[in-house]
Amino acid sequence: MTLLIGAPEIGYALTVVALALALWGGAAAVTAARAGRPALLASAERAAVGVWALITGCMLVLVHAFLTFDFSIRYVAANTNRGTPFYYRITALWGALEGSIILWAWLLGLYTLIVVIRYRRRQPELYPWVLTVLLAILAFFLLVMTVPAPPFERLSPVPPDGRGLNPLLEDSGMITHPVALYLGFTGFTVPFAFAMAALALGRTGEEWITITRRWTIIAWYFLSLGLLIGGWWSYHVLGWGGYWAWDPVENAAFMPWLTGTAFLHSVMIQERRRMLKLWNLTLIILTFGLTLFGTFLTRSGIIGSVHAFTQGSIGVFFLTFLALVLLTAFSLLAWRLDRLKGQGELDSIVSRESVFLLNNVFLVAASFAVFFGTIFPLLYEAVWQEKVSVGGPYFNAINIPLFLGLLFLMGVGPLIAWRRASIESLRRNFLKPVLAGVVAAALLRMIGVGNALVLLAAGLVVFVAGTMVLDFWRAARARRRTGDGWRAATIGLLLRQNRRYGGFVVHLGILVVALGVAGSQAWSLQTEATLAKGEAIELGGYRVRFDGLDASEESNHAKVTGTFSVTHGARPVDVLQPAKKFYPQEQTPIAYVDYRLGFLEDVYLVLGDFARDGSHATIKVQVNRMVSWLWLGGLVLTLGTVLAVLPDRRRPA
Amino acid sequence: MKRRAKFLVGGAVILAALVYLVYAGVSQSVVYFVTPAELLAAPAPGKTYRLGGMVQPGSLVWEPRTLDLRFTLSDGKATVPVRHKGTPPDLFAEGRGAVVEGGWSGDGYFKATTILAKHSEEYKAPHDPSQAGYKELLKTLRAPQEPR
Numbered sequence: 085m086t087l088l089i090g091a092p093e094i095g096y097a098l099t100v101v102a103l104a105l106a107l108w109g110g111a112a113a114v115t116a117a118r119a120g121r122p123a124l125l126a127s128a129e130r131a132a133v134g135v136w137a138l139i140t141g142c143m144l145v146l147v148h149a150f151l152t153f154d155f156s157i158r159y160v161a162a163n164t165n166r167g168t169p170f171y172y173r174i175t176a177l178w179g180a181l182e183g184s185i186i187l188w189a190w191l192l193g194l195y196t197l198i199v200v201i202r203y204r205r206r207q208p209e210l211y212p213w214v215l216t217v218l219l220a221i222l223a224f225f226l227l228v229m230t231v232p233a234p235p236f237e238r239l240s241p242v243p244p245d246g247r248g249l250n251p252l253l254e255d256s257g258m259i260t261h262p263v264a265l266y267l268g269f270t271g272f273t274v275p276f277a278f279a280m281a282a283l284a285l286g287r288t289g290e291e292w293i294t295i296t297r298r299w300t301i302i303a304w305y306f307l308s309l310g311l312l313i314g315g316w317w318s319y320h321v322l323g324w325g326g327y328w329a330w331d332p333v334e335n336a337a338f339m340p341w342l343t344g345t346a347f348l349h350s351v352m353i354q355e356r357r358r359m360l361k362l363w364n365l366t367l368i369i370l371t372f373g374l375t376l377f378g379t380f381l382t383r384s385g386i387i388g389s390v391h392a393f394t395q396g397s398i399g400v401f402f403l404t405f406l407a408l409v410l411l412t413a414f415s416l417l418a419w420r421l422d423r424l425k426g427q428g429e430l431d432s433i434v435s436r437e438s439v440f441l442l443n444n445v446f447l448v449a450a451s452f453a454v455f456f457g458t459i460f461p462l463l464y465e466a467v468w469q470e471k472v473s474v475g476g477p478y479f480n481a482i483n484i485p486l487f488l489g490l491l492f493l494m495g496v497g498p499l500i501a502w503r504r505a506s507i508e509s510l511r512r513n514f515l516k517p518v519l520a521g522v523v524a525a526a527l528l529r530m531i532g533v534g535n536a537l538v539l540l541a542a543g544l545v546v547f548v549a550g551t552m553v554l555d556f557w558r559a560a561r562a563r564r565r566t567g568d569g570w571r572a573a574t575i576g577l578l579l580r581q582n583r584r585y586g587g588f589v590v591h592l593g594i595l596v597v598a599l600g601v602a603g604s605q606a607w608s609l610q611t612e613a614t615l616a617k618g619e620a621i622e623l624g625g626y627r628v629r630f631d632g633l634d635a636s637e638e639s640n641h642a643k644v645t646g647t648f649s650v651t652h653g654a655r656p657v658d659v660l661q662p663a664k665k666f667y668p669q670e671q672t673p674i675a676y677v678d679y680r681l682g683f684l685e686d687v688y689l690v691l692g693d694f695a696r697d698g699s700h701a702t703i704k705v706q707v708n709r710m711v712s713w714l715w716l717g718g719l720v721l722t723l724g725t726v727l728a729v730l731p732d733r734r735r736p737a
Numbered sequence: 738m739k740r741r742a743k744f745l746v747g748g749a750v751i752l753a754a755l756v757y758l759v760y761a762g763v764s765q766s767v768v769y770f771v772t773p774a775e776l777l778a779a780p781a782p783g784k785t786y787r788l789g790g791m792v793q794p795g796s797l798v799w800e801p802r803t804l805d806l807r808f809t810l811s812d813g814k815a816t817v818p819v820r821h822k823g824t825p826p827d828l829f830a831e832g833r834g835a836v837v838e839g840g841w842s843g844d845g846y847f848k849a850t851t852i853l854a855k856h857s858e859e860y861k862a863p864h865d866p867s868q869a870g871y872k873e874l875l876k877t878l879r880a881p882q883e884p885r
Contacts, residue, residue, distance in 0.1 A: 323827075433743070449755045456759055461770075471770030473787060475838075478766040482758045612823055614801035664827075672828050692824030693801055702801050702824045 088238070092157050095145040095236035102138035103226035105131045110219035117212035117284070125212055132200050132215060135222055136193035143190055146183065146235060150176055155246050158239040159183060165248035165669070167640025171259070176249050178262045181383060181398070182235035187262065189225040191270045196222060199274060207295065213281030214274075221273055224405050232398040248640060248669045257317030265310030265337060269375040271303025272344060276372035279365055283416040288361055288423045293351045298729050304348050305725040307341050312597075312718040323675040323690045325610065325706040327714060330479040335458045336378030342451035343371040346444045349497075353440050356502065362417070362424040363444070369413045374451075376406045381458065432504040439497045446486050446493070453482040488540060491598060494591055495548035498584070499555055517550030541602040545595045552588050578727060586728025593721030600713030607709040612692070614702040624707035626687055627651045631659075633698035642666045643676070646691045646701050650680065662691040662703070685709045768838065774815040780841040788817060788847055789836040797831050810835065810847075821849040 109131025116125035146159070150173045155161040163176045163183070178184040196218040203211045229235060275296035282292035314334065315327030328334060347367040354360050380402035417424070430437055457474050464472045499513045525543030533539060556577070563573040578585050613621045620629035631647040645663040649656065663676040679688040685707050692702035768785045776788055790810035798807040806821040808831075819837055829835055829852055837849035 430744070433747075445751055449751070453755070453759055453762075457763070460763060464767075473768050473770060474763055474766050475768060476766075478762040481762040481765065485758065612804060614804065671833070672830050675827050693799065695801075700801065702804070704824065 090156055090238075091145055091149050091154050092236045092238040095142055095149075095157070096230075096234065098138050098141045098145065099226060099229045099234070099236065102135050102142070103223060103230055105138065106135045106219050106223035106226055109135065110216055110223055113212050113216040113219060117216060125215075128212070128215055128219065129200055129204065132193075132196050132219060135219070135226075136190075136197045139186065139190045139193045139226075142186055142229075142235070143177065146177055146186065147174060150174065153246070155244075156239055156242045157235075158237040159235045161239050161243055161246040163246070163249050165246040165640060168246075168249050169254070169639060172249055172254050175253075175259045179249050179253050179258070182229070182233045184262060184266070185225060185228050185233050186235055188266050188270060189222060189229065191263075191266050192218070192222055192225060192273060195270055195274055199277075203295075209285060210278060210281040210287070210292065210295075213284045214277045217277035217280045218273065221277075224401075228398060228401055232401050248667065251641065251665060251667045251670060251674045252321055255317060255321050257313055257321065261310060261313040261317055264306050264313055268303050268305075268307025268310050269340070269378075271299060271306055272340065272368070272371050272375060274299045275303070275347075276368050279368045280413060280416060283365065283413075283420050286420055286423055288365075288420060290355050290358065293354055293364065297351070300344070300348055300351070301725060301729055304341075304344050305721065307337070307344060308721055309718060311337055311341060312714060312721075316715060319711065320677055320679065323677045325608070325688055325690070325704075325708055327604075327711065330457070330476050332458050333382045335454050335479075336381050339451050339454055339458075340371050340374035340378065342447050342454070343367055343374060346447035346451075347371055349440050349447075350444050353437055357437060359430070359437065360441075362421075365417055365424070367444075367448075369410070369417070370451075373406060373410055373413075376402055376409065380406060434500070434505045434510070436497060436500045436502045436505075439493055439500055443490060443493045443497060446490050450483055450486045453486070454479065457482075484537065487598070488544060491541070491544040491548060491595075494594070495544070495551045498588065498591075499551050513554070514551065516554060517547045520550040521545075521547030535606040538602050538606045541598060545599055548591065548595055552591065556585070556588065579730070582727050582730045586724050586726075586730070589724030589727055590721055591724075593717045593719075593724055595717075596713050596720055597717030600710045600717060603710030603713065604708055608706060608711075609709075610704065610706040612702065612704045614693075614700055616700045617698070619700075621703070621705060623705050624685070625652055626657065626705075626707060628660075628687075628689065628703065628705050630701055630703065633694055633701060638665075640667065644673075644691075644694065646689075646694065646703065648689055648703065650687055657687065660687065660689045662689040664691055664694075679708075681712055683712055686711055772812040772814075773810055773817040774812055776817055776841065776847070777815045782841050782843040785838065785840055786847075787836050787838050787853075788819070788849075789834070790817070792829070792831050792833055792835050794831045797825075799825065810837065818846040819849050820846050821852060826852050 109128040112124045112131065113128035115121065116128060146157070148154070149157050149160045150164055151170075153160070153164070153166055159180070159182050160176075163179045164173050168176065176183070178187045196215070199211075199214060199218060203214065207214075275292075278292040278296045282288055311334075314337070318329070319325070319327040347364065350360050350364055350367060354364050380399055383398050383402065430441070432438070457478050461471065461473050464470065495517060496514070501509055521543040524546035525539045528539055528542055533542075559577055559581070560570065560573045563577055564570065568576060609624045611621065611623050615621060615630035617630055617632055620627050622628075627650070629649045629651070631649055634645045634647065636643050636645065643663050643665050645661050648660050648662070650658050650660055658680045660678040660680060662678040664673040665676050666673050675690050677688065677690055679686050686709075688706040688708050690704040690706075692704055694701040766785075768787050770787045770789065773788065773790050776786060788810060790812045793809040793811045793816060796807075796809035799805075804822050804824070806823065806825055807818065809816045809818050811817075819839075820842075821837070821839075836853040837847065838851040838853065839847060839849035842848045
């Protein structure tokens with residue numbers, strides 16, 4: 085046997101060196117933090133930079149292997165073949181477990197680098213501890229890359245061609261979805277690291293929260309975006325016409341989003357009223373823990389998911405690390421308990437503090453309910469030795485009331501007074517919006533909307549939007565009195581109070597998403613039929629006519645395409661071409677959905693079975709209403725986040 | 738102290754509501770996972786099941802016109818006839834595993850409302866009989882290639 089030095093060995097070597105460096109850096113940073121030795125801290129910094137450079141090297145080696153079809157790496161052979169198009173050969177990098185761990189580690193390394201650049205001078209006390217925590221977490225991910233999920237495992241003998249990427253991942257959504265999601269997951273690591281640093285130093289004031297405010301917002305935004313893009317991918321790739329199925333994989337990403345959202349809100353109370361110190365620390369620990377738990381849940385194979393991933397020993401690693409993280413974090417918390425008593429007190433139930441608190445209770449309750457529903461099958465089997473599952477109905481039954489409650493609080497929270505709200509101020513702030521909501525619901529009822537949930541959701545959305553409009557209008561009017569025109573007043577207000585109004589715009593985005601969810605759940609239609617050539621089917625005012633079948637051969641698959649002309653009354657709408665794709669590496673064909681996106685409704689076609697002579701085809705037709713609002717809401721969310729993280733104009737940083 | 742009591746009461750009410758929601762939600766939507774043998778041992782009409790097994794080769798009957806799908810699920814010990822309305826999903830085929838959700842009809846068959854076919858990132862054997870014919874399929878369809 086000859087000694088082989090190729091891409092797999094280079095990649096593996098880079099990983100091992102990065103692991104060693106991360107361990108050294110973590111040890112040096114913690115020593116420097118305790119004993120204050122600047123030379124060691126400088127060494128830890130260099131280690132952090134080195135770790136990031138080495139992980140970048142790993143990624144480059146893997147990208148190069150994908151681009152050059154280097155099938156001596158098992159991961160490359162498993163996730164690409166000679167027919168895989170160019171850009172999917174790059175995104176195949178995170179197409180499966182091993183590569184997505186690299187992506188995770190790389191993003192975490194990048195964040196660590198930013199922390200080094202940004203805080204080494206500004207936060208000399210907290211910074212060594214933050215670096216310790218970040219490097220320790222990086223070391224864990226590098227350990228995963230070394231032992232249970234090595235991306236550079238050599239494949240011998242080298243096959244002439246690879247298996248190819250999972251066809252469902254050959255989609256633009258898969259380019260962005262994992263990156264956004266992991267930016268969110270890793271983003272919460274930074275506030276977590278600062279929280280741990282604050283505990284280690286006993287500086288349990290507002291400092292760590294103020295420093296990490298932008299980090300939290302950005303992490304939250306990317307996690308939201310990741311969830312939305314995931315929904316978009318599910319909607320236009322999986323061919324069942326939905327965007328959310330309460331699958332364990334989805335729940336795994338949704339739980340940290342819920343606790344992260346709670347954290348985002350509760351820190352404001354601590355900033356303002358110095359309350360809830362213990363609660364905020366607990367929330368960030370839980371949020372970070374849930375990002376790890378999600379990976380454990382989906383990768384360990386303990387939960388059967390419709391899109392279950394590869395299984396392996398990786399679950400044990402994540403569970404052990406999760407246990408260590410929680411144990412360490414909560415021990416620190418217990419050790420500093422005496423310094424975590426809030427200085428403020430809740431004065432009244434009718435106050436902003438208590439609304440925020442209630443918001444937190446609802447969000448954490450939702451998170452717990454999702455957690456419970458996700459692991460319920462495990463608990464049940466352990467106790468009664470019977471396999472069960474709880475599906476969509478459970479999650480809907482519990483989340484719908486909680487989210488309607490949250491919508492209501494979203495209207496009340498930003499306007500109600502701190503400490504204690506007077507009856508007069510309540511009337512002044514909320515009477516008109518409440519009336520607007522009631523009128524809106526009544527109008528909808530009059531035009532024939534019968535669904536109680538939709539009426540309630542729409543009424544609440546109008547109420548919340550009303551409070552925001554009212555508040556903004558009053559502030560703009562006040563500015564106008566100082567001599568600005570309407571336009572100058574509006575823009576000036578948005579930029580000057582960007583934190584507050586950025587938050588408003590984010591809320592607006594959530595409202596748009598909420599309307600999309602309510603509308604699509606209540607009003608979407610679907611039917612299925614087998615049509616002979618020239619025959620048509622009608623649904624929701626649309627007429628879908630089957631015009632024939634085509635076959636074609638693409639670079640890595642064959643495709644059978646149906647042509648359907650869609651008309652609405654006498655007006656031609658579109659010609660849609662849903663298809664079935666046949667990949668040689670897959671046992672069964674993959675549906676390729678075609679749809680026409682609309683502001684109010686999408687026409688969505690999925691080709692089912694067909695006759696080989698092209699004489700007839702089975703087609704599933706859906707008219708999905710207001711689904712586009714989810715994607716629109718994502719855009720609004722983006723605008724709001726940008727506004728919220730702009731530098732604060734009121735006091736120069 | 739009085740305020741504290743109020744908050745405790747409020748918290749208890751919220752907690753109780755949550756526990757109730759979880760309990761009611763679970764008891765209404767719990768679905769039992771069974772194999773064909775387990776189902777046939779005690780079939781209860783009206784209960785929601787997820788029935789998992791292998792689609793028996795030769796048992797699949799598909800009527801495109803009426804959208805009637807019939808097949809038999811087997812676990813090696815027992816077989817259950819299944820009926821479904823609608824196109825079989827992509828990952829569904831004879832000789833492969835499938836999970837169907839639905840209930841026991843009482844008339845000797847399982848009425849499936851949903852078919853959940855399992856898929857994974859892992860790659861299976863490259864040439865399956867159901868796929869072998871796709872080249873020939875291309876020929877029979879031989880329509881002109883229209884760029885989209």
